[in-house]
Amino acid sequence: MTHTGPEVKEGAAGPVVVQADRGGTDTVPTLLAGLRAVHPALVLVFGPKGDGLAALADELAPHLPPNCVLAGCSSAGEIGPGGYASDKVVALGFPARHFRAEAIVLDRLSALPVAEWMAGLRRMQRDFDADPARSVFGLLLADGLAGQEDVLVSALDAALPHVPVIGGSAGDGLDFGSTWLLSGGRVHRDAAIFLLVETDLALHQITLAHFRPTETRVVVTAARPDRRRILELNAEPAAREYARLTGIAEDALGPADFARHPLLLRMGGQHHVRAISATTEDGGLSLMAAIEPGMVLTLGHAEDPTRGMAEALDALPRPALMVLAFDCILRRLALERDGQDGPMSQLYARHRVAGFNTYGEQHSGMHVNQTFVGLAFLPPPDAA
Structure with a gap:
């Protein structure tokens, strides 16, 4: 693992994780310093709210590769290079050498235009034209206050039955007031962002409840x-x-x-x-x-969540280049109350876990709560 300053974490030839203060004058330069190193095909940003998320996208996008997909959402907390973080921006860069991605906005959640969503998802998959020699997976970022995640995951499961999908519901700290999503250079509400991603890295899904x-x-x-x-x-x-x-x-x-x-x-x-x-x-x-x-x-x-997490991460067939994490805010609150957030942060840092604290998690066609849902990116078995 190499480090570019104390706030950047990168696995060899894998995704990079960069963390910066939210709203600081050096936020964008700090993020770009880490992201540019991997020439990303996909960048996910977690943390900023509302106008802050829009402003961050406006400043980042001109300095990223032309075909780079930029998406993200507000959060209930962040998971960066050192584990749990608050009031930060965490950016994940997925190198074009190993990844390809496309995004679609599933809007008007309150109206539930399910047939329209499914037609768009099937068209997206057809146009994506995935390489059969590589793995394909889906990422879902949903408005965490719209209350429609159950319908969303059912629609995704029906439209793309052979695509494994994981995701998280955007947050608003502990205020539960508004959540925001980013795609296509615009900030969205009452919507979800779905990303179809292709990679030549090995994948391993982790799902835990405590x-x-x-x-x-x-x-x-x-x-x-x-x-x-x-x-x-x-x-x-x-x-x-x-x-x-x-x-x-x-x-x-x-x-x-x-x-x-x-x-x-x-x-x-x-x-x-x-x-x-x-x-x-x-x-x-x-x-x-x-x-x-x-x-x-x-x-x-609730039981001690650190033991099960340690066992799951240690059981990976190879050390992860990164584990993309959707971790319920209620798990974090339980850890903080018991004084275990420090040990969990150390565990996350050691195993390159990064992502955000959610208002809910999605996996296997279900919307769940108080769960850790992660996707580990591993070197191929035959990699040196």
Whole structure:
């Protein structure tokens, strides 16, 4: 691994990770110093919000190769060369020597023009004309507050059934106010960015969750599916009942408590988190994934996430050139509360993990929460 200053990480012949202060006078020069070294075909930027994301794109684009695809989004936190970071810009450069990419904007999420999305995705795949000797995968960056990730991943799975897709929902710190996405030199809202990527590097997907189900089950007796909101659990106001089950005072509930005591939905023989983002003024619970009346949920208990992560990264067949990471903000909050964010950052730095903290993750045709979803880029088995 080579370093270009303390804020740049690059695996041999692999992607480069660059970090800079958000909004600083040296932000763009710092990012370009690392990105230019690999002559990127694709650059992903994570962190900036709104006008800051647009301004960053305007300054970066003229200095990148003409055919370089530039995309990104706002985040709930960043993962840079040293692990977890805050109020930073993290840029990932994918060298043209090993990568080729195209992007499409799936807009008007609130209107759900699914047929239009699927036609555009199939046309994109046809025009992409992938090399059968190389691997193809998809990346999805979605508006984390539009509430349509479940429909998005279903549409992608139907339109591109043989393309593995992973992704993350854009964030807004812990404000949950607005999220922004970047593609084609423009900033988008109420939209998703889908990238089709081809590479000659070996790929290895990593998916981890750090919770176990308890014996406590609850029934969603009233909900607002269109708002991803639980109104009642067990025929009681949802926040009050959740507080009773967890032993936490209702007026003291916060994101770290939700991270430590997730609500789980059993699907396909596995438990998946239906993460809580906040309590509501009417005593409900606002969720980060789909919910329906009648669902039976299990109260979960968070466990130490560092052990499973270390085992998964150490089990890679070869050291990764980089691991692109979509890591739920609730995992990070749980780590910070337990004082384990430092060890996790060290683990991420050692294994070249980079990306951002999300409002939700996508993989295997599902939208999930409180999960780490990563894609490791490895040297080919026959590489020297």
